Amino acid sequence: MSTDSTSLKLKKEIEEAADFLPLLGTDYIELYVGNAKQSALYYQAAWGFQPLAFSGLETGNKQSASYVLVQDKIRLVLTSPLKEGGPINRHIDKHGDGVKVVALWVDDARKSYQETVKRGARSYMEPKSIEDENGEVVLSGIHTYGETVHVFVERKNYHGAFMPGFKPWNPAYQPEGTGLKYIDHMVGNVGWNEMGKWCEFYAHVMGFAQLVSFDDKDISTDYTALMSKVMSNGNGRIKFPINEPAEGKKKSQIEEYIEFYNGAGVQHVALATDNIIETVKKLQQRGVEFLKVPSTYYDTVLDRVGQIDEDLEPLKELGILIDRDDEGYLLQLFTKPVLDRPTMFFEIIQRKGAKSFGKGNFKALFEAIEREQKLRGTL
CATH class of the missing domain: 3.10.180.10 (2,3-Dihydroxybiphenyl 1,2-Dioxygenase, domain 1)
Structure with a gap:
């Protein structure tokens, strides 16, 4: 190359x-x-x-x-x-x-x-x-x-x-791709009160700028909360959201990650596709497991995000989430952890103009994560 x-x-x-x-x-x-x-x-x-x-x-x-x-x-x-x-x-x-x-x-x-x-x-x-x-x-x-x-x-x-x-390396087994294109962003989980330090690191040491920030009012449920800031380089090809825990009634996904990973690390990698419906179908058929939101999410989602190009039914069937910003909308879905420890997972994302990260889906997403935490006994 x-x-x-x-x-x-x-x-x-x-x-x-x-x-x-x-x-x-x-x-x-x-x-x-x-x-x-x-x-x-x-x-x-x-x-x-x-x-x-x-x-x-x-x-x-x-x-x-x-x-x-x-x-x-x-x-x-x-x-x-x-x-x-x-x-x-x-x-x-x-x-x-x-x-x-x-x-x-x-x-x-x-x-x-x-x-x-x-x-x-x-x-x-x-x-x-x-x-x-x-x-x-x-x-x-x-x-x-x-x-x-x-x-x-x-x-x-x-x-x-x-x-x-x-x-x-050219083995006999060469399976068909699933339509994944490039890395959209990579999320780092850091410890209590460390988000500011690492955002400053990316700004001062690497020349990044802050794209957006979310506080515990944006990213919270009845039980858990977290804070996040998104840092980007100048051409937008490298985007690093940085998460830290915030005070909540129970253990947040960030705290669970840090406990099992024994410190800060990469929480998830977001992989872009041009056709999220086909990509997710292929991944599910091959055994990749995704988080599920309640079907009631889809009762009002179009009231929130407006008209989209896709039919709602296949999105609902696959559990794909939708959000909109001033530039357009995005479709996204998150896997369950891909390891035995509840640490790293993947996000599949298709951007239809949107530059944001799915803020409107946070509550539904984190409640889905909490249901998985409860099954693991770590909430």
């Missing part, structure tokens, strides 16, 4: 963003998992990801095995340790399976590192160049909330499958 510096001419969408890096998009998300081979099969079979590249014993990597999967512009890297001890084992022991690396595609990884570290970012990886017969990739990295890190990836001089150290 090669690019050139003309990529930098992306239109600036968020004028308030300093955008001094700048970022071209999400390069990949890396999860540390207990069994990468089996996790890869899950994301292929259930989610329609295609095999792309592999690193492990066969490529000379004696420390870990990594499987790279792709669907349109989304790249997942699933990594497991091959020996006891070490940082990957410690991460899995503490957090369970979870997102370790949110890798950001840049035109200049050295400059991205210098710009962020001089503004106070803690170094994770000093700039390094890795090469093979397909060219060069430059990597650098910084720490963010919890044990999550951002790796800056410069690949304009690389033409291989993924990056040096990986070989193409």
Whole structure:
């Protein structure tokens, strides 16, 4: 996947963003998992990801095995340790399976590192160049909330499958995709009173601007509450909502996440589609489980959001939620946690002009989450 510096001419969408890096998009998300081979099969079979590249014993990597999967512009890297001890084992022991690396595609990884570290970012990886017969990739990295890190990836001089150290992975099993296009946003859960600190980190260290904020009046039910702010880079390709708990009568989903993840981390990844009805149908048929809102949600939803292009009945049948802002409307649906610990889940989203995040659905959504919490005994 090669690019050139003309990529930098992306239109600036968020004028308030300093955008001094700048970022071209999400390069990949890396999860540390207990069994990468089996996790890869899950994301292929259930989610329609295609095999792309592999690193492990066969490529000379004696420390870990990594499987790279792709669907349109989304790249997942699933990594497991091959020996006891070490940082990957410690991460899995503490957090369970979870997102370790949110890798950001840049035109200049050295400059991205210098710009962020001089503004106070803690170094994770000093700039390094890795090469093979397909060219060069430059990597650098910084720490963010919890044990999550951002790796800056410069690949304009690389033409291989993924990056040096990986070989193409071409197994017989190559399932059909489910219509997922790109990462719309990634949500981070942080501890009590930490949201402001991390929003300031993204503003000062990375040049992001705040798109929108929600307080406990916007995001609350009879039992639980949370606060959220959405940070975006200048071209709008990278959006990071940051959530923190707020006082409620019972344990919120954020508190449950932090308890089981043992700290801050990536709560969910929102994946965009151009046809949410077809995508959700395919995912359900392959075993992906979604949260359900009561059917009464659909009795008044069109009074709230107005006319939409889709028939309401298939949306109701699949449990897809609808919301509108000044720019248009969106359709969204959330999976149940995809791991044994009630931590990470996915959102499927289709935007029909809307730039927002479904504020009108929060109450119905969080009541659905509370019903699941009650079943788990963690509410």
